[in-house]
Amino acid sequence: xxxxxxxxxxxxxxxxxxxxxxxxxxxxxxxxxxxxxxxxxxxxxxxxxxxxxxxxxxxxxxxxxxxxxxxxxxxxxxxxxxxxxxxxxxxxxxxxxxxxxxxxxxxxxxxxxxxxxxxxxxxxxxxxxxxxxxxxxxxxxxxxxxxxxxxxxxxxxxxxxxxxxxxxxxxxxxxxxxxxxxxxxxxxxxxxxxxxxxxxxxxxxxxxxxxxxxxxxxxx
Amino acid sequence: xxxxxxxxxxxxxxxxxxxxxxxxxxxxxxxxxxxxxxxxxxxxxxxxxxxxxxxxxxxxxxxxxxxxxxxxxxxxxxxxxxxxxxxxxxxxxxxxxxxxxxxxxxxxxxxxxxxxxxxxxxxxxxxxxxxxxxxxxxxxxxxxxxxxxxxxxxxxxxxxxxxxxxxxxxxxxxxxxxxxxxxxxxxxxxxxxxxxxxxxxxxxxxxxxxxxxxxxxxxx
Amino acid sequence: xxxxxxxxxxxxxxxxxxxxxxxxxxxxxxxxxxxxxxxxxxxxxxxxxxxxxxxxxxxxxxxxxxxxxxxxxxxxxxxxxxxxxxxxxxxxxxxxxxxxxxxxxxxxxxxxxxxxxxxxxxxxxxxxxxxxxxxxxxxxxxxxxxxxxxxxxxxxxxxxxxxxxxxxxxxxxxxxxxxxxxxxxxxxxxxxxxxxxxxxxxxxxxxxxxxxxxxxxxxxxxxxxxxxxxxxxxxxxxxxxxxxxxxxxxxxxxxxxxxxxxxxxxxxxxxxxxxxxxx
Numbered sequence: 042x043x044x045x046x047x048x049x050x051x052x053x054x055x056x057x058x059x060x061x062x063x064x065x066x067x068x069x070x071x072x073x074x075x076x077x078x079x080x081x082x083x084x085x086x087x088x089x090x091x092x093x094x095x096x097x098x099x100x101x102x103x104x105x106x107x108x109x110x111x112x113x114x115x116x117x118x119x120x121x122x123x124x125x126x127x128x129x130x131x132x133x134x135x136x137x138x139x140x141x142x143x144x145x146x147x148x149x150x151x152x153x154x155x156x157x158x159x160x161x162x163x164x165x166x167x168x169x170x171x172x173x174x175x176x177x178x179x180x181x182x183x184x185x186x187x188x189x190x191x192x193x194x195x196x197x198x199x200x201x202x203x204x205x206x207x208x209x210x211x212x213x214x215x216x217x218x219x220x221x222x223x224x225x226x227x228x229x230x231x232x233x234x235x236x237x238x239x240x241x242x243x244x245x246x247x248x249x250x251x252x253x254x255x256x257x258x259x260x261x
Numbered sequence: 262x263x264x265x266x267x268x269x270x271x272x273x274x275x276x277x278x279x280x281x282x283x284x285x286x287x288x289x290x291x292x293x294x295x296x297x298x299x300x301x302x303x304x305x306x307x308x309x310x311x312x313x314x315x316x317x318x319x320x321x322x323x324x325x326x327x328x329x330x331x332x333x334x335x336x337x338x339x340x341x342x343x344x345x346x347x348x349x350x351x352x353x354x355x356x357x358x359x360x361x362x363x364x365x366x367x368x369x370x371x372x373x374x375x376x377x378x379x380x381x382x383x384x385x386x387x388x389x390x391x392x393x394x395x396x397x398x399x400x401x402x403x404x405x406x407x408x409x410x411x412x413x414x415x416x417x418x419x420x421x422x423x424x425x426x427x428x429x430x431x432x433x434x435x436x437x438x439x440x441x442x443x444x445x446x447x448x449x450x451x452x453x454x455x456x457x458x459x460x461x462x463x464x465x466x467x468x469x470x471x472x473x474x475x476x477x478x479x480x481x
Numbered sequence: 482x483x484x485x486x487x488x489x490x491x492x493x494x495x496x497x498x499x500x501x502x503x504x505x506x507x508x509x510x511x512x513x514x515x516x517x518x519x520x521x522x523x524x525x526x527x528x529x530x531x532x533x534x535x536x537x538x539x540x541x542x543x544x545x546x547x548x549x550x551x552x553x554x555x556x557x558x559x560x561x562x563x564x565x566x567x568x569x570x571x572x573x574x575x576x577x578x579x580x581x582x583x584x585x586x587x588x589x590x591x592x593x594x595x596x597x598x599x600x601x602x603x604x605x606x607x608x609x610x611x612x613x614x615x616x617x618x619x620x621x622x623x624x625x626x627x628x629x630x631x632x633x634x635x636x637x638x639x640x641x642x643x644x645x646x647x648x649x650x651x652x653x654x655x656x657x658x659x660x661x662x663x664x665x666x667x668x669x670x671x672x673x674x675x676x677x678x679x680x681x682x683x684x685x686x687x688x689x690x691x692x693x694x695x696x697x698x699x700x701x702x703x704x705x706x707x708x709x710x711x712x713x714x715x716x717x718x719x720x721x722x723x724x725x726x727x728x729x730x731x732x733x734x735x736x737x738x739x740x741x742x743x744x745x746x747x748x749x750x751x752x753x754x755x756x757x758x759x760x
Contacts, residue, residue: 101462105433107454114451154600154602162670163593197327230326
């Protein structure tokens with residue numbers, strides 16, 4: 042039932058690609074989430090609408106459809122991206138759209154008193170957002186962002202369908218080469234699970250670091 | 262112009278046929294997720310460690326690993342155990358099991374939200390546990406989580422393109438076949454994207470209505 | 482938005498509600514302030530002048546508009562009608578082409594420099610140490626050098642008796658200590674007017690005293706104009722130069738604390754004081 046040891050090298054190679062895509066798309070997703078999440082609360086209507094369109098579009102269509110569209114259809118507009126770019130761009134934008142809602146609700150959850158105190162200290166809205174609101178909201182964003190990163194990790198399996206040799210693709214290659222189907226895919230799943238555990242432990246550490254000494258009971 | 266209207270109109274009926282398959286897969290998968298999710302939630306709350314720990318661990322494992330690999334696993338491994346099913350059945354089982362680990366969390370939140378006093382009151386009235394659960398607890402736990410469950414129906418719907426990887430003739434598979442025959446991917450893939458967008462947005466509006474109707478919060 | 486006509490502004494003496502030590506130029510002038518939330522009228526055509534360095538206590542039943550008056554002065558709420566002047570300069574309006582137009586963000590920021598506020602719920606920044614709570618705005622809003630801001634923050638925290646808590650976080654402090662930090666934080670911006678909005682209402686009874694004593698010291702030592710919304714009648718009596726009784730968005734009665742508390746003229750004032758003092 043167990044996979045012979047010599048195959049783990051291939052899976053490990055694939056896992057590294059998976060981790061790489063997860064990390065890069067994760068960074069892009071975070072940036073998109075922050076920009077779109079804040080833009081959705083802008084008082085300037087065109088900015089707000091652009092953000093809403095982005096969020097609804099990427100949440101409304103399937104991640105695989107987005108990847109395929111970028112991969113197959115975009116070249117027809119003369120824009121040919123490498124599979125790796127498509128993967129990072131597609132998944133980053135996709136997860137970022139979900140992240141925008143996380144950012145928005147975390148910011149909205151900051152008590153009104155914090156905004157008022159910042160205003161009473163004559164902070165500009167931008168300064169208040171940067172130094173008072175966001176640092177508090179980030180702590181509240183971490184658990185949902187942890188979940189989103191797991192979703193992102195799972196979604197990276199889709200890149201095997203656009204020719205990237207990630208963990209899933211390596212599993213398939215081994216499957217066709219050896220036909221030891223059950224142990225191979227079980228090993229692939231375990232690899233994903235371990236990466237997911239790694240992501241979660243990173244977020245737990247971040248949470249501990251960011252909430253040290255504070256927030257035990259928010260200032261009433 | 263790159264966009265070929267004649268071709269688009271030619272593939273549209275085929276894609277609409279495939280949309281029916283897609284919707285069927287999503288609905289059947291959703292029903293499995295609803296039932297299995299409740300069983301998982303009950304097992305985890307049962308208080309019997311031999312049941313709650315393994316079920317909890319397995320659910321965590323399934324939720325943290327990619328649906329695509331789980332589909333491969335089912336697709337290639339089930340026949341090895343002498344279970345011959347169609348790709349469609351394999352696909353909806355995969356969708357259902359994967360999302361059952363999500364609906365289980367939703368049920369859990371709903372059940373946790375019912376005050377302890379309700380159980381105690383039912384005990385005091387000498388109701389049996391089953392009767393208490395069915396007539397007292399569930400009617401209070403379910404309505405608030407209905408919209409959240411609805412969102413998972415949309416999520417399942419958007420994950421059905423993954424079934425194309427195990428040869429189910431849903432929209433994405435049909436679009437890819439059409440595209441590979443003519444080397445024109447733009448039209449079928451764009452139509453698929455739009456169809457997803459339309460169905461998701463309509464469902465989101467319907468769930469929003471349902472939510473207002475139930476007068477409850479979207480997220481638990 | 483209507484602006485006061487010059488005639489209106491120039492006739493304070495005839496107006497009972499503008500009772501202020503005579504001859505002084507007002508530090509703050511509210512003229513015809515109206516504010517409603519939906520159909521609920523919170524401030525109803527309210528006039529009030531405050532002299533420089535005057536200490537005024539605002540009392541009255543909840544919902545009578547006293548907190549809202551502080552909030553429109555702090556620019557947390559925009560009045561529906563009327564005007565406010567701080568030291569002769571309009572707050573919610575700014576001069577432009579010889580007339581007055583609604584203030585923009587820049588004008589409001591300029592005017593806000595004059596005013597500081599302490600809130601019922603403290604509203605300290607929970608992710609910053611006590612010291613950073615006090616230095617954050619001076620450094621990033623006023624552009625004061627960090628070392629200088631630190632030194633001044635330590636002096637202020639010394640004044641409110643919290644020198645040893647500079648590196649604590651708000652969650653580690655009692656309510657009374659948090660409120661004293663909030664006072665130091667507001668003072669660090671060197672306002673000319675300080676607003677206190679029910680600052681002891683959220684406190685445990687045993688910590689009310691330490692906060693009031695800080696405010697008492699402040700009233701003695703500083704040349705600050707102070708407005709205080711309070712339910713502590715005893716403190717209002719000893720602290721205030723003038724007490725205003727609010728009822729349904731208007732000031733029904735005002736005067737020196739001795740007169741207002743010992744010999745209230747208005748029926749409603751009498752009823753309110755009876756109810757409060759009995760409890």
